[in-house]
Amino acid sequence: MNNQHNYPFPSRAPLRATFGIALAVLTVFALVPAIAVLFVSFTDLRQVSYLPTHFVGLQNYIDYFGAGHRADNLNALKNTLIFAGVSTVIQIYLALGIAILLNNPKLRGRNLYRAVVFMPTVLGVTVTALVWSLMFNTSGGPIQRVLELFGQRSAFFGDQNIALYLVIFVQIWMVCGTSVIIFLSGLQAIPQELYEVSSIDGANRWQQLRFVTMPMLAPSITANVLLGIVNAMQSYQLTYVLTGADKKGTQVLSLQVYMQSFGGRSGTTLSQSQGYAASISMVQFVLVGVITLTTLWYLRRKEQR
Amino acid sequence: MSEISNGSMTRKGPGMMGETISRSEERMRRHRRIGHIPWLAYLFVALILITFIFPMLFLLNTALKNNTEFISNPVGVVTSLNWGNFSEAWQKGSFGAYFLNTVIYTVCGAGFGTLIALFMGFPVARGYIRGAKFWNLLFTLVLFLPNALMTQFQLLLRLHLYNTQLGYILMVAVGVGIGPLLFSGFVTSLPRDLDEAAAIDGVGYWTYLFKFVVPLAKPALATVFILQAVWIWNEIILATVLFSDQSKFPISAGLFAFKGTYSNNWPLLAAATLIVAAPLVLGYIFIQRYLVNGVLGAVKG
Numbered sequence: 001m002n003n004q005h006n007y008p009f010p011s012r013a014p015l016r017a018t019f020g021i022a023l024a025v026l027t028v029f030a031l032v033p034a035i036a037v038l039f040v041s042f043t044d045l046r047q048v049s050y051l052p053t054h055f056v057g058l059q060n061y062i063d064y065f066g067a068g069h070r071a072d073n074l075n076a077l078k079n080t081l082i083f084a085g086v087s088t089v090i091q092i093y094l095a096l097g098i099a100i101l102l103n104n105p106k107l108r109g110r111n112l113y114r115a116v117v118f119m120p121t122v123l124g125v126t127v128t129a130l131v132w133s134l135m136f137n138t139s140g141g142p143i144q145r146v147l148e149l150f151g152q153r154s155a156f157f158g159d160q161n162i163a164l165y166l167v168i169f170v171q172i173w174m175v176c177g178t179s180v181i182i183f184l185s186g187l188q189a190i191p192q193e194l195y196e197v198s199s200i201d202g203a204n205r206w207q208q209l210r211f212v213t214m215p216m217l218a219p220s221i222t223a224n225v226l227l228g229i230v231n232a233m234q235s236y237q238l239t240y241v242l243t244g245a246d247k248k249g250t251q252v253l254s255l256q257v258y259m260q261s262f263g264g265r266s267g268t269t270l271s272q273s274q275g276y277a278a279s280i281s282m283v284q285f286v287l288v289g290v291i292t293l294t295t296l297w298y299l300r301r302k303e304q305r
Numbered sequence: 306m307s308e309i310s311n312g313s314m315t316r317k318g319p320g321m322m323g324e325t326i327s328r329s330e331e332r333m334r335r336h337r338r339i340g341h342i343p344w345l346a347y348l349f350v351a352l353i354l355i356t357f358i359f360p361m362l363f364l365l366n367t368a369l370k371n372n373t374e375f376i377s378n379p380v381g382v383v384t385s386l387n388w389g390n391f392s393e394a395w396q397k398g399s400f401g402a403y404f405l406n407t408v409i410y411t412v413c414g415a416g417f418g419t420l421i422a423l424f425m426g427f428p429v430a431r432g433y434i435r436g437a438k439f440w441n442l443l444f445t446l447v448l449f450l451p452n453a454l455m456t457q458f459q460l461l462l463r464l465h466l467y468n469t470q471l472g473y474i475l476m477v478a479v480g481v482g483i484g485p486l487l488f489s490g491f492v493t494s495l496p497r498d499l500d501e502a503a504a505i506d507g508v509g510y511w512t513y514l515f516k517f518v519v520p521l522a523k524p525a526l527a528t529v530f531i532l533q534a535v536w537i538w539n540e541i542i543l544a545t546v547l548f549s550d551q552s553k554f555p556i557s558a559g560l561f562a563f564k565g566t567y568s569n570n571w572p573l574l575a576a577a578t579l580i581v582a583a584p585l586v587l588g589y590i591f592i593q594r595y596l597v598n599g600v601l602g603a604v605k606g
Contacts, residue, residue, distance in 0.1 A: 006432065006433075007433045008500055008501045008503075008504035008505070009500075009504045009508070009509060009510040009513065010504070010507070010509060011509065011510070012510075014509060014510040014511045015428055015433060015434075015510050018424040018511070018514075019424055019425060019428055019434060021424070022420065022421040022424035022425045023425065025417075025421065025475065025478070025479060026421055026425075026447070026479050026481070028460075029457075029460070029475050029476055029478070029479040030447060030450065030479035030480070030481075031447075031450075032456075032460065033453040033456035033457045033459075033460050034450040034451055034453050034456070036453070036456040036459075036460070037451050037452075037453050037455070037456050040455065040456055040459075045455070045459070047455075047458075098353060101346055101349050101350065101353075102350075104343060104346050106341065106342070106343045106346070107343060107346050107347070107350065113350055113353065113354065115589075115593055116353075116354060116357050116358060117353060117357060118593065118596070118597070119357065119586070119589055120357070121535070121596065122535050122539075122585045122586075122588070122589045122592070122596070123539075123582055123585055123586075124535075124538065124539025124541075124557060124585070125539060125541060125557070126539065126541055126557040126558075126560045126561050126578075126581065127539075127557075127560070127578055127581055127582045127585070130364075130560070130564060130574065130575075130578045131360045131361065131364050131578065132360065134360075134363065134364060134367060134571060134574075134575060135360050135363065137379060137571065139379070140378075140379035140380065141379060141380070142363060142379075142380050145380050173356070173357075178600055181597055181600050181601065182600060182601065182604050185601050220604070223604040227603075227604075230449070234452065236542075237541055237542055240541075240542065241541070241561060241564075254452055257452050257454060257455075258454060258542065258546075261454050261455040261458070261546075262454070262455075262458075262546060274455035274458075274459070277454075277455050278455055278456070281451045281452045281453070281455075282451060284451065284452060285451035285452075288449070289449070292449075
């Protein structure tokens with residue numbers, strides 16, 4: 001279609017003006033910083049502006065993969081992958097379960113339940129993190145009380161062995177509603193006749209779930225998995241508020257970028273070079289891209305079967 | 306004008322039909338199994354509701370205690386209602402000022418972001434701008450940009466916009482996310498004949514955009530605006546990075562700073578958290594529909 005010739009209005013000038021302004025603002029404040037990350041990753045740019053900036057070639061990447069940072073970086077990488085993997089998988093199964101439950105037409109007040117599950121989406125990281133810090137309060141909070149019934153105690157977010165998993169739990173609590181919404185709309189799009197036909201054929205509830213619901217839901221599952229992975233690979237705001245930026249047990253790639261860029265106290269080796277931070281950001285960008293595309297390819301192939 | 310109302314009718318059509326169908330089906334199913342109550346389902350629902358509502362109720366319970374009562378019995382139900390925590394937190398945390406900041410950032414940022422979606426999404430969807438494929442790719446690409454905290458900071462520093470409210474507003478305004486993609490998807494459902502009819506009547510591009518497209522696209526624009534507004538309202542990292550002056554913080558970052566100061570006074574902190582959460586929860590009742598639309602639109606895109 002040669003659509004661009006169909007412009008019906010008298011003058012193109014107003015179109016060019018508003019499109020141009022919007023594009024200019026988007027370019028300057030979103031695209032330029034994003035692309036600049038790549039260039040900055042080859043320099044020793046620092047937070048303070050009066051120091052001169054030098055081109056250092058691949059030095060930041062050599063540092064990143066070098067022995068000096070290996071322990072820190074492998075730790076952050078491991079945490080990022082655990083966070084993304086565990087939170088996505090649990091979130092998908094949990095959301096699917098809740099969606100199937102709420103899709104039951106015999107249930108009354110379904111819209112209310114859906115609204116409650118979706119509510120944390122608007123609460124945001126700070127409120128969510130404070131709510132759960134209170135729940136996981138180490139001195140006599142409700143969850144500590146339950147543990148005490150079994151003669152146990154925990155430092156919760158202070159315990160570096162479990163802090164990451166607690167953050168994952170809170171993350172799932174916060175974003176699960178989005179997946180539920182997507183699954184519910186997917187479930188409602190499945191034609192009712194399919195269930196009637198399959199029950200005439202003698203399929204039981206479980207077989208219906210396995211052979212009718214799941215295949216029909218495949219696009220929703222793909223969407224949810226992708227959203228979940230991309231979101232989880234890049235999210236760190238919740239971790240930042242719940243545990244701080246510099247705890248080994250919850251250090252993820254995005255937090256490393258933040259810490260290296262803007263510093264503060266830290267137990268890890270810190271150069272406070274924004275150039276180095278940019279190289280971590282690029283490593284993360286490539287990692288997110290590769291994992292997303294691989295997942296997309298895998299799920300699309302499964303969808304077709 | 307009749308064409309306009311036609312357009313809005315066709316848009317409402319599918320949703321309404323879907324609702325009536327599912328409602329009549331529901332009635333049929335209920336009719337088939339009278340008296341059969343799914344107890345197990347209700348049990349699970351109860352568990353879910355507890356998981357999502359209990360933490361909020363516990364927050365309220367804590368906010369109503371005084372600190373001595375909280376320390377002696379952190380989990381007990383509050384005995385004497387201590388509403389003073391709210392006014393104390395409001396004053397000590399200067400949440401009034403933070404609240405005003407956040408309202409300004411959210412309205413300006415999401416407003417500008419929505420304009421970007423409108424100004425770019427409409428002509429791209431209509432093909433009035435060359436290279437629709439390229440622009441659509443760009444709209445998708447803005448969703449996957451790398452973490453650019455350090456370059457965003459450096460850019461504002463060099464433009465002398467560091468630690469300014471304008472700088473922060475511009476940075477959150479371009480966080481358009483799914484907006485342009487969502488909006489250009491919606492535009493394809495508006496009848497193209499309308500553009501031509503209006504143009505023949507001598508309506509200019511801007512007049513058409515604001516007098517015809519905006520009213521017709523209100524639900525879509527509201528969704529775009531609300532999705533971005535919720536993000537900006539809860540944004541915290543950019544605020545801590547782009548402001549050195551705490552008095553310019555939005556309320557989310559203000560609450561985080563308050564947590565740093567009063568971490569040993571949970572009742573006060575809980576009251577502050579509720580002050581921040583209350584407008585969100587109240588607003589949620591009104592914006593829920595748009596959020597759901599946004600999430601579903603994002604998936605289709």
